[in-house]
Amino acid sequence: MRAAILLALGLFIGVVATVMTLGALRQGTPFHQGLMSVMAHHLGSLRAMGEPGTPADACSSQRVGAHLAMLRLAGDDLEAAFLPTMNDERFRQYASNYRDALDAAIAQPAQSCETAAQQAAALGDSCSACHRDFR
Template sequence: MSASPPRRPSTAYRYLFVLGLGLLIGLIATVMVGRALQARRDPFPDSLMQVMQRQADLLQQAQQQNRCSLGDSVPRLQVLRLLSNDLDLAFPGLKDSRQFQQHASKYRADLNAALASPPTDCTALAQQVQALKDDCRACHQDFR
Protein backbone atom coordinates (compact mmCIF):
# COMPACT_ATOMS: atom_id res chain seq x y z
CA MET A 1 0.00 0.00 0.00
CA SER A 2 1.27 3.26 -0.90
CA ALA A 3 0.61 6.18 1.34
CA SER A 4 -1.19 8.90 -0.46
CA PRO A 5 -0.30 12.44 0.49
CA PRO A 6 -2.95 14.20 2.55
CA ARG A 7 -5.35 16.27 0.47
CA ARG A 8 -5.09 19.98 0.94
CA PRO A 9 -8.39 21.81 1.01
CA SER A 10 -9.07 23.83 -2.08
CA THR A 11 -8.27 27.53 -1.91
CA ALA A 12 -11.69 28.22 -3.40
CA TYR A 13 -13.26 27.69 0.02
CA ARG A 14 -11.02 30.32 1.53
CA TYR A 15 -11.83 32.78 -1.23
CA LEU A 16 -15.53 32.08 -0.84
CA PHE A 17 -15.30 32.61 2.93
CA VAL A 18 -13.43 35.90 2.51
CA LEU A 19 -15.95 37.04 -0.13
CA GLY A 20 -18.89 36.22 2.17
CA LEU A 21 -17.22 37.96 5.10
CA GLY A 22 -16.54 41.03 2.94
CA LEU A 23 -20.17 41.16 1.82
CA LEU A 24 -21.39 40.89 5.40
CA ILE A 25 -19.06 43.66 6.59
CA GLY A 26 -20.08 45.82 3.61
CA LEU A 27 -23.76 45.32 4.38
CA ILE A 28 -23.29 46.21 8.04
CA ALA A 29 -21.27 49.31 7.13
CA THR A 30 -23.91 50.40 4.61
CA VAL A 31 -26.68 50.09 7.19
CA MET A 32 -24.64 52.04 9.74
CA VAL A 33 -23.90 54.86 7.29
CA GLY A 34 -27.56 54.95 6.21
CA ARG A 35 -28.71 55.23 9.83
CA ALA A 36 -26.19 57.97 10.55
CA LEU A 37 -27.38 59.98 7.54
CA GLN A 38 -31.01 59.43 8.50
CA ALA A 39 -30.35 60.62 12.04
CA ARG A 40 -28.94 63.89 10.69
CA ARG A 41 -32.12 64.66 8.70
CA ASP A 42 -34.82 66.67 10.39
CA PRO A 43 -38.10 64.70 10.16
CA PHE A 44 -40.27 67.72 11.04
CA PRO A 45 -40.82 69.17 7.52
CA ASP A 46 -41.86 65.82 6.03
CA SER A 47 -44.01 65.01 9.05
CA LEU A 48 -45.78 68.36 8.91
CA MET A 49 -46.50 67.92 5.21
CA GLN A 50 -47.82 64.38 5.76
CA VAL A 51 -50.17 65.46 8.55
CA MET A 52 -51.44 68.41 6.53
CA GLN A 53 -51.97 66.14 3.51
CA ARG A 54 -53.88 63.65 5.65
CA GLN A 55 -56.17 66.35 7.04
CA ALA A 56 -56.88 67.67 3.53
CA ASP A 57 -57.59 64.11 2.35
CA LEU A 58 -60.00 63.58 5.24
CA LEU A 59 -61.80 66.79 4.28
CA GLN A 60 -62.08 65.58 0.71
CA GLN A 61 -63.30 62.15 1.84
CA ALA A 62 -65.97 63.76 4.01
CA GLN A 63 -67.13 65.80 1.02
CA GLN A 64 -67.19 62.73 -1.24
CA GLN A 65 -69.16 60.77 1.35
CA ASN A 66 -71.68 63.60 1.63
CA ARG A 67 -70.71 64.36 5.24
CA CYS A 68 -70.49 68.12 4.87
CA SER A 69 -71.80 69.40 8.18
CA LEU A 70 -69.92 71.94 10.25
CA GLY A 71 -69.00 69.18 12.70
CA ASP A 72 -67.23 67.30 9.93
CA SER A 73 -65.36 70.16 8.30
CA VAL A 74 -64.55 72.74 10.97
CA PRO A 75 -62.29 70.53 13.13
CA ARG A 76 -60.21 69.59 10.08
CA LEU A 77 -59.97 73.22 9.00
CA GLN A 78 -58.90 74.22 12.51
CA VAL A 79 -56.17 71.58 12.54
CA LEU A 80 -54.93 72.73 9.14
CA ARG A 81 -54.89 76.33 10.34
CA LEU A 82 -52.92 75.43 13.46
CA LEU A 83 -50.44 73.39 11.46
CA SER A 84 -50.00 76.21 8.97
CA ASN A 85 -48.51 78.30 11.77
CA ASP A 86 -45.50 75.97 11.74
CA LEU A 87 -44.63 76.30 8.07
CA ASP A 88 -41.91 78.87 8.81
CA LEU A 89 -40.54 76.68 11.58
CA ALA A 90 -40.51 73.60 9.36
CA PHE A 91 -38.64 75.33 6.54
CA PRO A 92 -36.20 77.75 8.18
CA GLY A 93 -34.18 78.03 4.97
CA LEU A 94 -37.20 79.54 3.23
CA LYS A 95 -38.13 81.93 6.02
CA ASP A 96 -36.65 84.88 4.14
CA SER A 97 -38.07 83.87 0.76
CA ARG A 98 -40.71 86.36 -0.34
CA GLN A 99 -42.31 83.81 -2.64
CA PHE A 100 -42.57 81.19 0.14
CA GLN A 101 -44.07 83.77 2.48
CA GLN A 102 -46.65 84.66 -0.16
CA HIS A 103 -47.65 81.03 -0.57
CA ALA A 104 -47.86 80.48 3.19
CA SER A 105 -49.84 83.70 3.67
CA LYS A 106 -52.32 82.79 0.94
CA TYR A 107 -52.80 79.34 2.46
CA ARG A 108 -53.39 80.84 5.91
CA ALA A 109 -55.74 83.47 4.46
CA ASP A 110 -57.80 80.80 2.71
CA LEU A 111 -58.02 78.83 5.95
CA ASN A 112 -58.96 81.96 7.91
CA ALA A 113 -61.72 82.70 5.40
CA ALA A 114 -62.95 79.11 5.59
CA LEU A 115 -63.07 79.27 9.38
CA ALA A 116 -64.74 82.69 9.39
CA SER A 117 -67.44 81.40 7.08
CA PRO A 118 -67.35 77.59 7.25
CA PRO A 119 -68.71 75.63 4.30
CA THR A 120 -72.20 74.43 5.12
CA ASP A 121 -72.85 72.21 2.11
CA CYS A 122 -70.87 69.80 -0.01
CA THR A 123 -70.49 72.17 -2.94
CA ALA A 124 -68.89 74.84 -0.75
CA LEU A 125 -66.71 72.22 0.97
CA ALA A 126 -65.55 70.89 -2.40
CA GLN A 127 -64.60 74.41 -3.49
CA GLN A 128 -62.74 74.97 -0.23
CA VAL A 129 -60.85 71.70 -0.49
CA GLN A 130 -59.91 72.50 -4.09
CA ALA A 131 -58.67 75.97 -3.09
CA LEU A 132 -56.49 74.47 -0.35
CA LYS A 133 -55.09 71.82 -2.69
CA ASP A 134 -54.36 74.53 -5.28
CA ASP A 135 -52.47 76.51 -2.63
CA CYS A 136 -50.42 73.44 -1.74
CA ARG A 137 -49.76 72.57 -5.37
CA ALA A 138 -48.58 76.10 -6.18
CA CYS A 139 -46.09 76.09 -3.33
CA HIS A 140 -44.85 72.58 -4.11
CA GLN A 141 -44.31 73.51 -7.76
CA ASP A 142 -42.04 76.36 -6.70
CA PHE A 143 -40.17 74.68 -3.85
CA ARG A 144 -39.99 70.92 -4.40
Protein backbone atom coordinates in the same frame (compact mmCIF):
# COMPACT_ATOMS: atom_id res chain seq x y z
CA MET B 1 -3.11 32.97 15.63
CA ARG B 2 -4.46 33.86 12.19
CA ALA B 3 -7.85 32.40 13.05
CA ALA B 4 -7.98 34.49 16.25
CA ILE B 5 -7.20 37.68 14.32
CA LEU B 6 -9.86 36.88 11.72
CA LEU B 7 -12.38 36.16 14.48
CA ALA B 8 -11.60 39.47 16.22
CA LEU B 9 -11.89 41.30 12.89
CA GLY B 10 -15.23 39.64 12.15
CA LEU B 11 -16.60 40.60 15.58
CA PHE B 12 -15.38 44.17 15.13
CA ILE B 13 -17.07 44.51 11.71
CA GLY B 14 -20.27 43.06 13.18
CA VAL B 15 -20.32 45.60 16.00
CA VAL B 16 -19.68 48.53 13.62
CA ALA B 17 -22.44 47.38 11.25
CA THR B 18 -24.90 47.04 14.16
CA VAL B 19 -24.12 50.54 15.45
CA MET B 20 -24.55 51.99 11.95
CA THR B 21 -27.88 50.21 11.44
CA LEU B 22 -29.22 51.41 14.79
CA GLY B 23 -28.17 54.96 13.93
CA ALA B 24 -29.96 54.83 10.58
CA LEU B 25 -33.14 53.47 12.19
CA ARG B 26 -33.20 56.24 14.77
CA GLN B 27 -33.17 59.14 12.30
CA GLY B 28 -36.96 59.35 11.90
CA THR B 29 -39.04 61.48 9.58
CA PRO B 30 -37.88 65.01 8.81
CA PHE B 31 -40.26 67.61 10.26
CA HIS B 32 -41.23 69.18 6.92
CA GLN B 33 -42.27 65.81 5.49
CA GLY B 34 -44.35 65.02 8.57
CA LEU B 35 -46.02 68.43 8.39
CA MET B 36 -46.85 68.00 4.69
CA SER B 37 -48.24 64.50 5.33
CA VAL B 38 -50.53 65.84 8.05
CA MET B 39 -51.72 68.63 5.75
CA ALA B 40 -52.28 66.17 2.89
CA HIS B 41 -54.33 63.93 5.18
CA HIS B 42 -56.68 66.71 6.31
CA LEU B 43 -57.07 68.25 2.86
CA GLY B 44 -57.71 64.77 1.45
CA SER B 45 -60.41 64.17 4.09
CA LEU B 46 -62.17 67.39 3.06
CA ARG B 47 -61.88 66.49 -0.63
CA ALA B 48 -63.32 63.04 0.02
CA MET B 49 -66.49 64.69 1.36
CA GLY B 50 -67.33 65.50 -2.25
CA GLU B 51 -67.50 61.84 -3.23
CA PRO B 52 -70.98 60.67 -4.24
CA GLY B 53 -72.84 58.83 -1.51
CA THR B 54 -71.10 60.58 1.41
CA PRO B 55 -73.71 60.81 4.18
CA ALA B 56 -74.55 64.40 5.08
CA ASP B 57 -73.62 63.94 8.75
CA ALA B 58 -70.05 63.07 7.67
CA CYS B 59 -69.74 66.75 6.68
CA SER B 60 -71.07 68.37 9.84
CA SER B 61 -69.61 71.76 10.71
CA GLN B 62 -67.72 70.06 13.56
CA ARG B 63 -65.98 67.62 11.24
CA VAL B 64 -65.23 70.20 8.58
CA GLY B 65 -64.11 72.63 11.29
CA ALA B 66 -61.72 70.10 12.82
CA HIS B 67 -59.95 69.54 9.49
CA LEU B 68 -59.77 73.27 8.81
CA ALA B 69 -58.40 73.92 12.30
CA MET B 70 -55.62 71.36 11.81
CA LEU B 71 -54.77 72.79 8.40
CA ARG B 72 -54.65 76.30 9.84
CA LEU B 73 -52.43 75.28 12.77
CA ALA B 74 -50.09 73.41 10.44
CA GLY B 75 -49.83 76.63 8.42
CA ASP B 76 -48.20 78.32 11.41
CA ASP B 77 -45.33 75.82 11.16
CA LEU B 78 -44.52 76.28 7.47
CA GLU B 79 -41.65 78.65 8.15
CA ALA B 80 -40.35 76.54 11.04
CA ALA B 81 -40.37 73.46 8.80
CA PHE B 82 -38.69 74.94 5.74
CA LEU B 83 -36.63 77.95 6.79
CA PRO B 84 -33.78 78.71 6.61
CA THR B 85 -33.27 76.47 3.55
CA MET B 86 -36.09 78.28 1.77
CA ASN B 87 -35.38 81.72 3.16
CA ASP B 88 -37.13 83.54 0.40
CA GLU B 89 -39.60 86.42 0.27
CA ARG B 90 -41.87 84.45 -2.08
CA PHE B 91 -41.93 81.45 0.25
CA ARG B 92 -43.12 83.69 3.12
CA GLN B 93 -45.73 85.19 0.79
CA TYR B 94 -47.09 81.77 -0.21
CA ALA B 95 -47.18 80.68 3.43
CA SER B 96 -49.05 83.86 4.34
CA ASN B 97 -51.50 83.43 1.42
CA TYR B 98 -52.13 79.86 2.57
CA ARG B 99 -53.00 81.05 6.09
CA ASP B 100 -55.28 83.78 4.68
CA ALA B 101 -57.11 81.19 2.55
CA LEU B 102 -57.70 79.09 5.67
CA ASP B 103 -58.83 82.03 7.76
CA ALA B 104 -61.38 82.81 5.04
CA ALA B 105 -62.58 79.18 4.95
CA ILE B 106 -62.88 79.03 8.75
CA ALA B 107 -64.87 82.30 8.76
CA GLN B 108 -67.38 80.74 6.33
CA PRO B 109 -67.66 77.08 7.33
CA ALA B 110 -69.13 74.79 4.69
CA GLN B 111 -72.81 73.93 5.08
CA SER B 112 -72.78 70.71 3.05
CA CYS B 113 -70.52 67.96 1.74
CA GLU B 114 -70.50 69.68 -1.62
CA THR B 115 -69.37 73.06 -0.29
CA ALA B 116 -66.75 71.35 1.91
CA ALA B 117 -65.25 69.74 -1.19
CA GLN B 118 -65.36 73.08 -3.01
CA GLN B 119 -63.51 74.70 -0.11
CA ALA B 120 -60.94 71.90 -0.28
CA ALA B 121 -60.37 72.57 -3.98
CA ALA B 122 -59.84 76.28 -3.32
CA LEU B 123 -57.43 75.51 -0.47
CA GLY B 124 -55.60 73.05 -2.71
CA ASP B 125 -54.83 75.96 -5.03
CA SER B 126 -52.88 77.69 -2.27
CA CYS B 127 -50.91 74.44 -1.69
CA SER B 128 -50.16 74.17 -5.41
CA ALA B 129 -49.09 77.79 -5.69
CA CYS B 130 -46.21 77.17 -3.28
CA HIS B 131 -45.41 73.73 -4.73
CA ARG B 132 -45.10 75.19 -8.24
CA ASP B 133 -42.13 77.30 -7.15
CA PHE B 134 -40.60 75.38 -4.25
CA ARG B 135 -41.27 71.67 -4.47
